[in-house]
Amino acid sequence: MKKTVIAMLLILLSLSPCFATGVKEEQPAKTASYKEEVVIGVQSKTSGTNPTSQTSVAHKILFNLTHNSLVGYDEKSKEIVPELAVEWKSSSDLKTWTFTLRNDVTFHNGQKFTADDVLYTAEYGRTASNATVKSFWTGLESIKAIDDTHVELVLKTANLDLLYLISNEYFAILNREAVVADATKGPDIGTGPYMNKEFYSGDYTLLERFDSYWGTLPAAKYLRFRYLPEGTARLAALENGEIDVCQAPNNTELDIIKANAELVLNTYQTTALTFLALNTEDPVLSDQNVRLAIAYAINIQDVIDGAASGFAGIANGMWGFFQYGYFDDWKSVGQSSYATNVETAKQYLAKSKYPQGATLKFTAASSWTVNALQIIQDQLKAINIKVEIEQVDAAGLSRKTTTGDYQAIIYSVTFTSAGSDSARIFTPGNSVNYARYNNARVNELFNLAGSDTNDTTRKAKYKEIQTIVHAECPYVPLYYANSGVAHSKKAEGAVYNTSGNHDYTYIKVAK
């Protein structure tokens, strides 16, 4: 009996390779001086290969490789660059946009790219599962193909930032024939330098070079994105050569990377702004003086040291430092930055309806934000503001912000470089306006700036918005966390962007 049981277990165990889901690793061609397959260890899971279905950075990295939009955005030069459209022009009222398309592009299924594919993408987008995508395409007044290489988009309202918006990977152009033939796999077909070969959610995504790509061909034949959620394990995989690139290593392990001569570490300040949103509809926090008292009582450097292991840069305003129209010269407008000053904080509190202090509940949705709140909780004791900390998960936090059932929350937002993107946190009706802020003048200025083609006056409008918001303090800007990418010193050619949307198109790893 015992022998039988042991034999059965041995058989089961020996069958395990049959269950293994990965592809058999192919040997790289001996003629190449670079590895045929480059492996990138990522910390975030991807849940699909349809570019119109997901908007997170983890997905955008992949869609940037498999698909093209009409235009792209170069984070280094901060400029819109041609992709499937070689040139574009807008009418003087910024409502009608005409794009001239490339005529040398083929999709991964061999179909030639034409204006009809843009029309189909719009048609498909109107029923997309992703609301951002659906909202844009349904919001168009009209779209028409002038001929095979010219498309005309007519907007309902003027939008100077249209090109920034459609440069996002989730506005990738799909192929009509592919999607009509297979609604599930069809959207995987793009015009990018790599094709989707295998996708195994929660394990890996394998891309294969598209040899008929319209641009310069990448060096690596395969790119494999391996999902390695645990930071230490991800770094170990890099150190022993299982992966070539390790995205977002743990801050506490950066010294290990620096000490390893075989590895290269790239660190950068991300564009994710972490802030404390103060609910302006709350009875206590509707008092501007209480909000300002909180802002001045917080020592941001201590928060960075405690919650981000010191790896972050102080944010000096609620407008991204990389965004169009950024302004932080507060002295020039008779204001000051929220640099820690407990005496100033006390003065603001004394002017408020709560001179003796107050008890507030702050909400967070992750362990690191709880750490930040614990430090803030301690700092606010100095001005007699007692803070209770409540932790919920992401969905719970979102429900609270929908219903307004909170006083203050700590959160991070990654803005695009367009100034208009800040409307998300400053104007009513937007999901990340966690301060529930509503200022008529600010709303008006965003509307005016959206169609203002004059650079100087447009920047002046954005400056005025920032000045008003800084004075009223619905948010306390905290920091921009640092992040990094570690890679083998044999790896080169990748472009690491501060938004985290890295470009691996031309990565290559010497053998």
Place this chain on the structure above:
Amino acid sequence: MLRYAMKRLLLMIPVIIGVSFLIFFIMDLAPGDIVDLKLAEEGLTYEQTEQLREAYGLTGSVFTRYFSYMLNFLKGDLGTSNVSGRPVLDSFLEKMPATIVLACASIFVSIIISIPLGIYAAIKRGTFADNASMVLSFIGLSIPNFWLGLMLIIVVALNVSWLPTGGFTKGIASVILPAITVGTGLTATLARTTRSSMLDVLSQDYLRTERAKGHKEFKVIMKYALRNALIPIITIAGGQFAVTLGGAVLTETVFSWPGVGRLIVDAVNSRDVPMVVGCIILKSITIGIVVLIVDLLYAVIDPRIKAQYAKRKRKTA
């Protein structure tokens, strides 16, 4: 025995109804839903949310939604993930092979360590060896899985480069470290059960008879004592196997193991109700079948139980 198996399988129907309703109800009580998450992630306006809730079938009372879900379930439709848009059954089946391999390998590791350890401790009862064996097994139970996993990665995968750090792409080599991690935790309970079960058996008269017949001590222990001590051991091992089949979330995370555990946890975090409910129903069915197989194994091991089944059969005939 067939009748018994059929009866047990039929008993799974109320279990499935109970489990699915409980999960449905708890998911409904949890703050926030998938639309709330999308609201933040996709920068939606509040006006768009109700439209989305309608599309995801999140409107109406929890009872209405549950009834509708179960109607589809009876037609064999476990629903579609609200996150990936894929059928729940496809996602579950995709992850199940990795989970089965890990569960089999873990229980194998557990058995090959714990049974010899438990037998040895029972034979050497009260000695230093007995105490040392039990201390060892307790250490195994006390070490947190995630810590042990990381240490194994650093030592075995990184320092000596014998095995991969994780994933499920290199066959048997991939499964060794995760199996040791999960198996070590299971070992303590199984070793202790083996020891106490063996102690009960070792004091029985029939073993003295076997020894008097001149059988070697090794044969007495392994053939006559162990077989009679196996029932509680198999009960515990079967239960552990069933639990491991439900997913070992921490180990799966540390080793990037694409199993069912992480699938369910991810679905809970993203409030993907069809995925959570569907996976838990399938998990319940799997566990129910494993427990049934364990019960049926009793009859294979113990002729007295087999005789009872036969007696019942004769009575009903």
